[in-house]
Amino acid sequence: MRLTRWLRPWWFPIALLALFEAYLRVVVQQSDALAPPSAALRAFIGLIGDGSLLQATAFTLGSAALGLLIGTALGVAFGVWFGLSGRAARLSLVSVEMLRPVPAVALIPLAMLVFGFGLRMEIAVVAFATLWPMLLLTQGAVTQVDARLLEVSRVLGLSAWQRSVKIVLPACVARLFVALRLSVAIALVVAVTVEIAANPNGMGYAMMIAQQSLDPAQMLAWLGWIGVVGYAVNALALGLQRVVARRMGAGS
Amino acid sequence: MTAISRKARPLGSSLGSGIVFAALVALWWAASHAGWISRVFLPTPEATLDSLRAGLAAGGELASFTLATTLRMLEGWLLASLLGVALGALIGISPTARAYLQPTLEFVRPLPASALMPLAIALLGLSPAMVLSVVAFGAMWPVLLATVHGFAAVDARLLEVARCLQLTRGEFVRTIGLPNALPDILAGMRLSLTVSLIVSVVGEMIASQPGLGQAILLAARAFHASELFAGIVLLGVIGFASNTLLGYAERALLKWQST
Numbered sequence: 001m002r003l004t005r006w007l008r009p010w011w012f013p014i015a016l017l018a019l020f021e022a023y024l025r026v027v028v029q030q031s032d033a034l035a036p037p038s039a040a041l042r043a044f045i046g047l048i049g050d051g052s053l054l055q056a057t058a059f060t061l062g063s064a065a066l067g068l069l070i071g072t073a074l075g076v077a078f079g080v081w082f083g084l085s086g087r088a089a090r091l092s093l094v095s096v097e098m099l100r101p102v103p104a105v106a107l108i109p110l111a112m113l114v115f116g117f118g119l120r121m122e123i124a125v126v127a128f129a130t131l132w133p134m135l136l137l138t139q140g141a142v143t144q145v146d147a148r149l150l151e152v153s154r155v156l157g158l159s160a161w162q163r164s165v166k167i168v169l170p171a172c173v174a175r176l177f178v179a180l181r182l183s184v185a186i187a188l189v190v191a192v193t194v195e196i197a198a199n200p201n202g203m204g205y206a207m208m209i210a211q212q213s214l215d216p217a218q219m220l221a222w223l224g225w226i227g228v229v230g231y232a233v234n235a236l237a238l239g240l241q242r243v244v245a246r247r248m249g250a251g252s
Numbered sequence: 253m254t255a256i257s258r259k260a261r262p263l264g265s266s267l268g269s270g271i272v273f274a275a276l277v278a279l280w281w282a283a284s285h286a287g288w289i290s291r292v293f294l295p296t297p298e299a300t301l302d303s304l305r306a307g308l309a310a311g312g313e314l315a316s317f318t319l320a321t322t323l324r325m326l327e328g329w330l331l332a333s334l335l336g337v338a339l340g341a342l343i344g345i346s347p348t349a350r351a352y353l354q355p356t357l358e359f360v361r362p363l364p365a366s367a368l369m370p371l372a373i374a375l376l377g378l379s380p381a382m383v384l385s386v387v388a389f390g391a392m393w394p395v396l397l398a399t400v401h402g403f404a405a406v407d408a409r410l411l412e413v414a415r416c417l418q419l420t421r422g423e424f425v426r427t428i429g430l431p432n433a434l435p436d437i438l439a440g441m442r443l444s445l446t447v448s449l450i451v452s453v454v455g456e457m458i459a460s461q462p463g464l465g466q467a468i469l470l471a472a473r474a475f476h477a478s479e480l481f482a483g484i485v486l487l488g489v490i491g492f493a494s495n496t497l498l499g500y501a502e503r504a505l506l507k508w509q510s511t
């Protein structure tokens with residue numbers, strides 16, 4: 001009983017893969033566009049063997065992480081400022097609302113022009129994409145910090161910096177990690193997108209090249225791996241968020 | 253606070269935040285004119301405005317590109333919404349289907365939509381249909397998962413009511429399931445519109461389909477910074493307008509809930 005319950009999530013993907021395998025082996029037989037899952041698995045093992053898997057994954061994850069770091073630092077800094085000062089929030093409203101809707105991918109050509117290809121352009125686009133959700137969610141979290149805590153900080157005569165670091169940030173850290181989890185997902189998606197659209201590095205580019213050199217097995221291997229990496233990174237971020245929420249109290 | 257000052261305050265602050273925005277533009281003007289940042293990257297605001305004016309004037313290319321991108325985004329979004337709601341209702345209505353399918357759906361969700369672009373190119377070539385299908389597929393997930401969630405969260409008492417009234421499945425979907433899932437669906441559709449715009453732009457860049465994505469990529473390759481900025485501004489306008497309109501629609505559609 002427990003075993004069937006444990007197996008239940010696996011039936012559908014296994015059936016789908018088996019169907020795909022059978023269709024390609026029996027009906028299509030030879031194709032430049034698609035390959036059966038077994039061939040993709042063989043290609044995947046080849047990618048592990050020649051080191052390209054590790055290198056491309058490290059590039060994508062590294063640039064996503066660095067971009068996220070910059071976006072988070074700026075987003076939290078501005079978010080705390082706007083959250084604490086109603087005037088700053090009101091005065092920045094138009095600027096934020098004008099800049100925020102610009103899709104991050106629109107900055108790919110600009111980043112290309114400024115930084116050329118490579119790590120820095122990808123970091124810049126990821127940082128822009130993650131800045132806005134971090135800013136808005138931090139601002140929201142800070143405005144909901146208990147007013148009495150802010151009174152305490154005023155009574156103690158804390159400076160703005162001390163107030164932010166000692167009172168406000170600890171009070172909303174659980175919510176900040178919710179924001180961080182959302183931004184982790186965005187960072188990875190944007191990083192892969194930059195690689196597919198322009199940057200000749202990382203997993204996205206490796207997948208593009210596999211398609212262009214008519215190697216569908218390798219292309220599908222990359223697609224599956226990007227899926228696994230995305231799932232793992234999101235699961236890790238969710239786990240981190242839950243640990244922080246348990247230790248810091250989810251309510252505040 | 254008196255009624256007058258409460259009314260006057262948003263007006264005053266929106267004036268203030270407009271001034272802050274104008275100051276930022278002035279900073280941009282100063283930075284490009286004083287040469288703090290090379291004009292290769294940062295055109296002057298006037299040059300950007302000129303490019304916008306020339307591109308949007310009769311016979312200009314930017315107007316048709318903007319229209320093409322907007323249409324692509326809307327088509328993909330509508331397809332995604334229809335598919336998402338239909339599939340989501342099919343899966344969401346049956347607890348068995350949910351138990352078997354939801355883990356797979358959750359696995360596919362974090363997959364970047366643009367990662368499907370190479371696969372779609374292999375299948376459909378560098379065609380408008382390829383871009384549209386990736387847009388629709390990528391933008392479908394927020395709606396699909398929201399619909400499944402909305403159906404799964406139907407109150408147990410409403411399920412009992414449906415059983416007592418002996419509603420058929422179709423009637424249940426129409427009278428209880430969909431209205432119940434509507435807030436989730438609308439939130440999902442909002443996210444999906446953003447995804448549609450992003451994937452449309454990426455698709456235009458990769459597959460060289462006419463649109464703003466292709467226009468800004470070509471402008472950057474030719475070092476035409478003012479045209480590049482004009483394209484970025486227009487994409488921002490599309491994002492802003494679509495999000496604002498959808499926000500209004502959402503409020504109008506959900507009015508019945510608050511009463």
